[in-house]
Structure formats: C-alpha cells, structure tokens
Amino acid sequence: MKRYPLLLALLTTGMMQSAVGAPLSTQQSQAPGYYRMAMGDWQITAVSDGTVAVPFDKLLTHITPQQMQQRMAQANLPVNAETSINAFVINTGMQLILVDAGAGQLFGKAGGHLLENLRAAGIDPDAIDTVLLTHIHADHSGGVQRDGKPVFRNATVRVDQRDVDFWLNVANKNRVEEGQRHTFAESERSLRPVIEAGKLSTFQAPEQILPGIDAIPAPGHTPGSVIYRVNHGGKTLMLWGDIIHAHPVQLPQPEVAIHFDVNQQQAVATREKVLAQVAREGDWIAAAHIAFPGIGKVMKADQGYRWVPINYSAQ
Ligand SMILES: [Zn+2]
Numbered sequence: 001m002k003r004y005p006l007l008l009a010l011l012t013t014g015m016m017q018s019a020v021g022a023p024l025s026t027q028q029s030q031a032p033g034y035y036r037m038a039m040g041d042w043q044i045t046a047v048s049d050g051t052v053a054v055p056f057d058k059l060l061t062h063i064t065p066q067q068m069q070q071r072m073a074q075a076n077l078p079v080n081a082e083t084s085i086n087a088f089v090i091n092t093g094m095q096l097i098l099v100d101a102g103a104g105q106l107f108g109k110a111g112g113h114l115l116e117n118l119r120a121a122g123i124d125p126d127a128i129d130t131v132l133l134t135h136i137h138a139d140h141s142g143g144v145q146r147d148g149k150p151v152f153r154n155a156t157v158r159v160d161q162r163d164v165d166f167w168l169n170v171a172n173k174n175r176v177e178e179g180q181r182h183t184f185a186e187s188e189r190s191l192r193p194v195i196e197a198g199k200l201s202t203f204q205a206p207e208q209i210l211p212g213i214d215a216i217p218a219p220g221h222t223p224g225s226v227i228y229r230v231n232h233g234g235k236t237l238m239l240w241g242d243i244i245h246a247h248p249v250q251l252p253q254p255e256v257a258i259h260f261d262v263n264q265q266q267a268v269a270t271r272e273k274v275l276a277q278v279a280r281e282g283d284w285i286a287a288a289h290i291a292f293p294g295i296g297k298v299m300k301a302d303q304g305y306r307w308v309p310i311n312y313s314a315q
Contacts, residue, residue, distance in 0.1 A: 032120030035293035040233015046293030049085040049102025052110035075248035101143030134241025161202040163224030220267030252304035
C-alpha cells in the first residue's frame with residue numbers, strides 16, 4: 001500500500017514503472033492511418049487525415065437533444081464524438097487518384113495528417129495525378145494547399161463547377177447560416193493557389209471522370225457535392241463526402257440534418273435516396289466521416305439503416 005501514492009504520481013505524469021524497473025512511456029502515437037482494399041487489380045487505400053471532436057448536440061437538426069444523446073449512447077459515443085476525417089487513394093495501375101485532401105492547415109492538429117500517412121502507406125504525393133474533391137469544405141479541400149502553394153504538384157484538382165461558383169463568390173454569403181460564412185475565406189485560401197497554378201479543372205456531374213470512375217450529383221450539403229462511384233473488379237465502391245456525419249443517428253434517422261448543410265431539406269432527400277440505393281445494391285462505401293478506415297456497407301435495419309464495417313484483413 002505504501003507504493004500506491006508513488007504509482008499514482010507516475011501515472012499522472014504519463015509514466016509507469018515496468019516489471020524490470022525501466023520507465024514505460026504512455027505517449028506513443030497510433031499506427032500510421034492507412035488501410036487497403038482490393039477491387040480486382042485496382043487498389044483502394046483509406047488514408048487518415050486525423051480525427052476531430054464534433055459537437056453534434058449543437059449541430060444536428062430535426063432531432064431532440066434527448067433522442068440524439070440516446071442514439072449516440074447506443075453506439076457508446078458521447079454527443080461530441082471524435083470523428084474521422086478520411087481520404088482515399090485509388091490506384092488503377094496507370095493512375096493514382098486521391099479522393100479528398102483533408103483539412104491541411106485549417107483544423108490545427110486535429111487534421112492535416114494526410115501527407116505523413118500517405119508516405120507511411122508508400123504513396124508519394126508527387127505521384128498523385130488527380131485529386132477529386134467531393135465538395136469544397138475545409139476538411140475536404142483544405143489539404144490541396146500548404147503555405148499558399150499546391151501540395152500535389154503534379155495533380156489536377158477536380159471538383160463540380162457548382163461548388164466553385166458557390167464558394168468562390170462572396171456574393172453568396174447571405175445564402176448560408178452565419179456560423180458557416182468562414183467557408184468562403186477558407187475556400188479561397190484552399191483553391192486559389194491551385195487555380196493560379198492552372199491546376200483546377202471543373203466538371204458538371206453526372207460525368208465520367210475516367211473509365212470506371214463517375215461523379216454523381218449529391219446536392220444539398222453543398223450545391224456541388226458529389227459521390228464518386230468506382231466500378232471495377234466486380235465491385236462497386238461509393239466514395240462519400242458528407243452524406244453522413246454521425247452514423248449512429250443519421251442511418252436510423254436519415255431525416256436528421258446538420259447546420260453545415262447549405263440546403264438541409266435537399267441534403268436529407270439526397271441522403272434518403274443514396275441510402276436506399278446502396279442498401280439495395282449492396283455497394284461498398286468509403287466514407288469521409290465514418291470511423292477510420294470508413295469502409296463498409298449500409299444495411300436495412302428495423303428502423304432505417306445500420307453501418308456494417310469491413311472485416312479487418314491483414315492481407
Ligand atoms: Zn466533411
């Protein structure tokens with residue numbers, strides 16, 4: 001019993017004494033955040049940009065605080081759950097395509113880990129030839145620039161024209177909630193270096209990006225939000241931006257929206273349509289904001305839908 005205060009003191013400083021007497025550190029970081037999935041001879045790599053605590057109790061709409069807390073508690077999560085920011089790399093053997101670029105310098109230490117995790121995964125950022133953005137929001141597009149220079153030097157950045165028209169025009173400021181107006185300055189900061197380098201190329205979804213990869217409109221969260229659909233090797237993978245923010249809430253209740261949505265009603269309609277389709281088709285999902293690696297399937301549940309994460313594979 002005499003040693004207890006010492007042990008407590010050591011624990012509070014993050015150090016413990018090992019059995020052989022050497023101090024053990026409790027400060028190590030996680031394993032690098034990447035995870036691979038095969039699609040025939042194509043390879044998908046989920047790459048983590050970080051995790052950020054999101055105050056869902058202040059942000060979700062069309063639900064009572066009690067209902068929300070209950071849904072989160074059923075998933076063993078607090079109402080301000082630590083939420084993943086995931087990006088994905090598609091390697092076709094001929095091309096290396098990054099889907100979303102993380103937050104870069106815009107989220108402090110919570111985000112901006114994409115580059116170190118890409119390198120840990122053996123992916124050279126200079127080898128990426130295309131960056132596909134699901135939409136222009138800080139946690140998806142912030143990582144295309146660093147200190148005013150494009151990060152993926154050899155890549156063309158592609159995004160739906162409707163998001164460029166919306167977020168790079170401050171005249172639209174009064175069309176979003178006051179709390180979301182910072183997005184205009186962030187969009188300018190993220191995309192201007194890419195535009196000035198002549199590396200931005202827009203499209204109008206639905207549009208084929210390249211054989212096997214299509215951009216599908218998913219408007220509501222932002223006007224030019226898209227889903228990228230990858231069809232290869234007998235599998236279909238849907239790469240989601242902000243279709244889902246809090247899956248324990250929005251899968252059973254797709255009508256729950258978030259203050260980040262430019263048009264909540266349209267975002268709900270899109271979510272309902274997308275969920276019904278992927279559950280029916282059995283498509284794979286790669287989601288920006290479902291716990292890393294964010295790969296899994298959506299299945300029908302007694303009420304709405306549920307998330308079934310991919311089984312871990314060491315192969
Ligand atoms: Zn997002």
